[in-house]
Amino acid sequence: MKDATVLYDAPGPRARRRNRLLALLFAIAFAAAGGWVVWALGQKDQWAAQKWMPFLQGDIWTAQIIPGLIGTLKAAAIAAVLALAFGIAFGIARISTHQWIRLPAGAVVEFFRAIPLLLLIFFASYAPGALTNFTWNPTALQAVVFGLTMYNGSVLAEVVRAGINAVPKGQSEAGYAIGLRKGQLMRLILVPQAITAMMPAIVSQLVVLLKDTALGTIIAYDNLTSTLSILQNLYTNAIPAAIVIACVYIPINLTLAWAATRLERRNRRRQIAGTPAEPQMQEEATGRL
Amino acid sequence: MSDFVSSEGHTILLAFWMTLKVSALSAAGSLVLGTVLAAMRVAPLPVLRTVGTLYVNVLRNTPLTLIILFCGLGLGSIITVADMQTTNYFWLAVFGLVAYTSAFVCEVLRAGVNTVPFGQAEAARSIGLSFTQTLRIVVLPQAFRAVIAPLGSVLIALIKNTTIAAAIGVPEAFYTMRNELQSHGDIVIPIFAGYALFFVALTLPVGLLFGWLAKRWPVAR
Numbered sequence: 001m002k003d004a005t006v007l008y009d010a011p012g013p014r015a016r017r018r019n020r021l022l023a024l025l026f027a028i029a030f031a032a033a034g035g036w037v038v039w040a041l042g043q044k045d046q047w048a049a050q051k052w053m054p055f056l057q058g059d060i061w062t063a064q065i066i067p068g069l070i071g072t073l074k075a076a077a078i079a080a081v082l083a084l085a086f087g088i089a090f091g092i093a094r095i096s097t098h099q100w101i102r103l104p105a106g107a108v109v110e111f112f113r114a115i116p117l118l119l120l121i122f123f124a125s126y127a128p129g130a131l132t133n134f135t136w137n138p139t140a141l142q143a144v145v146f147g148l149t150m151y152n153g154s155v156l157a158e159v160v161r162a163g164i165n166a167v168p169k170g171q172s173e174a175g176y177a178i179g180l181r182k183g184q185l186m187r188l189i190l191v192p193q194a195i196t197a198m199m200p201a202i203v204s205q206l207v208v209l210l211k212d213t214a215l216g217t218i219i220a221y222d223n224l225t226s227t228l229s230i231l232q233n234l235y236t237n238a239i240p241a242a243i244v245i246a247c248v249y250i251p252i253n254l255t256l257a258w259a260a261t262r263l264e265r266r267n268r269r270r271q272i273a274g275t276p277a278e279p280q281m282q283e284e285a286t287g288r289l
Numbered sequence: 290m291s292d293f294v295s296s297e298g299h300t301i302l303l304a305f306w307m308t309l310k311v312s313a314l315s316a317a318g319s320l321v322l323g324t325v326l327a328a329m330r331v332a333p334l335p336v337l338r339t340v341g342t343l344y345v346n347v348l349r350n351t352p353l354t355l356i357i358l359f360c361g362l363g364l365g366s367i368i369t370v371a372d373m374q375t376t377n378y379f380w381l382a383v384f385g386l387v388a389y390t391s392a393f394v395c396e397v398l399r400a401g402v403n404t405v406p407f408g409q410a411e412a413a414r415s416i417g418l419s420f421t422q423t424l425r426i427v428v429l430p431q432a433f434r435a436v437i438a439p440l441g442s443v444l445i446a447l448i449k450n451t452t453i454a455a456a457i458g459v460p461e462a463f464y465t466m467r468n469e470l471q472s473h474g475d476i477v478i479p480i481f482a483g484y485a486l487f488f489v490a491l492t493l494p495v496g497l498l499f500g501w502l503a504k505r506w507p508v509a510r
Contacts, residue, residue, distance in 0.1 A: 030336070236366075
């Protein structure tokens with residue numbers, strides 16, 4: 001990876017002096033801004049003990065935050081497995097030699113990537129009941145999992161497709177030469193290599209998936225983010241609660257992101273086909289938003 | 290169906306307009322903040338890099354829904370930027386979207402900075418340009434051109450993410466759709482299809498436009 005230091009020379013004595021001065025000024029500016037925020041929150045009583053004390057007691061964790069976290073992890077785990085299956089199926093379908101498979105699969109993938117996930121989740125929770133006179137009412141979990149699967153599965157389909165296309169042509173030729181059929185070639189040769197090459201991108205997508213479980217809040221699926229509204233009702237402490245909840249999300253997502261980087265570094269070391277030379281480009285190719 | 294359009298047409302148009310407004314303001318805001326953050330993350334001063342990295346890692350790994358709820362329930366109860374409650378929430382939602390999206394713009398731009406060849410920055414320094422000049426005149430323009438397409442993806446994601454503003458009552462497309470479904474339970478599929486089409490009609494051209502722009506302004510190398 002190219003270092004940021006190409007943008008500036010190793011500082012000489014004058015530049016060092018100037019940098020020290022600038023660093024001091026910026027540090028003071030940031031400290032002042034941070035201090036002002038702390039002060040302003042204090043003016044609005046946001047540091048009041050009754051807003052923060054609940055987090056020091058066990059029952060807020062056992063009754064609200066941990067059940068919320070379990071809701072988040074449960075939806076994310078189910079959706080991750082289903083999305084991967086969907087992604088592999090549609091990734092393969094999109095490069096099928098049959099037009100009648102390739103085109104519909106492409107349309108499905110493009111559609112689910114183009115509409116907002118929230119719309120999808122709401123549709124899944126609302127439409128079945130409304131259309132069947134409320135004889136078929138999916139649970140909130142089912143609706144969240146459906147939306148997450150369709151959206152992330154479509155993103156993963158593109159990842160899998162790119163992965164399969166990146167496997168060197170010699171692999172397919174060798175497979176055909178030893179008499180494999182198309183399906184066998186896909187299953188035994190291409191997909192395993194594509195998955196290995198695209199593992200970093202897949203793990204990065206898991207961060208997106210985990211974060212998007214928070215959308216369940218809007219259709220009353222109990223998850224880590226929805227505890228914010230509960231805590232706001234109980235203690236009117238939305239700001240402290242949001243900070244605490246964010247502190248639960250961030251380590252989980254950072255761990256996943258770290259795992260993705262590790263996998264990517266390993267792939268690059270082993271020179272697996274399809275691993276981009278520039279580590280930054282991978283992330284943005286998958287659009288981790 | 291035609292009754293629906295004639296009675297609700299005005300509300301629907303207002304909702305679409307609201308989505309466009311939130312998207313445009315958030316896009317402009319996150320482009321500016323994202324550029325500043327990217328500059329901070331490649332700056333020679335460790336204090337700037339640390340603050341930039343901290344910001345990006347915190348915001349990028351927090352769900353947008355949580356950020357929007359923080360803005361609405363939390364900041365909304367202590368900050369008043371407009372007299373009217375709905376306008377207040379509108380600006381808080383834009384604030385939350387900018388705070389979140391700028392972290393992604395920053396990372397895309399930083400990837401773009403990494404694509405600029407060593408020689409460019411070296412040449413800039415050798416003719417005596419300072420760090421800020423190098424960044425402003427030589428590196429960032431090339432970085433922007435290299436990441437036009439990924440920036441388009443960020444914009445598309447932002448447009449879709451504006452639906453989350455409904456969580457704090459901003460009357461944009463999703464919020465209005467939900468209300469209309471409540472009162473028009475007989476035409477569920479057409480309503481969904483209409484709003485889905487609106488988003489497809491918004492995101493598809495953005496993707497095409499940015500793809501075209503990326504081809505139109507390639508980095509000459």
